[in-house]
Amino acid sequence: MSYCSFIATNYAMPEVETKAKTITVREAMELAIKPHELVPWEKMDPSAQIVVVENNEDLNELVIKKDAYYDVSEYTSYPFIYEVAFIYSELRAKQLLAYLEKNIREEQIVELWRVWIGHDENDLHIPYVNVNYEELSLNHLVQMYNPNHEKFKEQHCIVIERYNNQYDKEG
Template identity: 30%
Template structure:
């Protein structure tokens, strides 16, 4: 079983990547950091091969919101909004603050956004949403967002 997080809206939302992961060629990486750790030694890789690189593990823990163009099977059972986005959110202080800022910046007066934590993999679990609540944006707390670490939650946030 796997739990995934989503943001859904009837209007488009901006995609963001607040990680510090960079896409570059092996040749560029060797110039930037010749001592970079890699599962395969850099000298054994094609210099034109594109790789992902970050300075530290902490750099990977930023918030990402990306359009869900390949949704899990039966996602539409729960989410009825027109636009659905993958939400990569690590439940750290940093990413919680980033998600809070993202929501405050992007929720408009006429809009309601849903933030979901849904478990897939067990056919019985997909049909269970244990907690669905409505919260005004002004009343939203970091604690509400951290609760998304549980399974089967939907928070409907409105302006």
């Protein structure tokens, strides 16, 4: 089984690309990047790939990319799928909240999933909560991604709906 977090939605959304760059050891030496003190460049294969970030804050960052590594079609029928990857911290949860607040448009429905791929196909009873766009909060995301939170569930889905403002006033 593998963990997967993804967005499924009825409208296209922008991607959030990684700030980390993958380069070879040879390129790192040419760029005069300082190696880790325990592993000097000379002891590494010059063609080996390494990940370079400008600062440690960029490690485990929020990345949202079109499509998903795993087939998630059994979870949703929405046409736009985006894999969501990050290591949980409150900062990363705040970044995800800001991304959702900025990019969910009127009449859009967004499903934010956190699931284990490879569960028995007949055992897809994943708890979900419906949230109006205006009610979405950091607490929803903390509960979903922080394994130390008292309401954390191994698998979860948040369905976020944003309605036309005129509809909200009338209905």
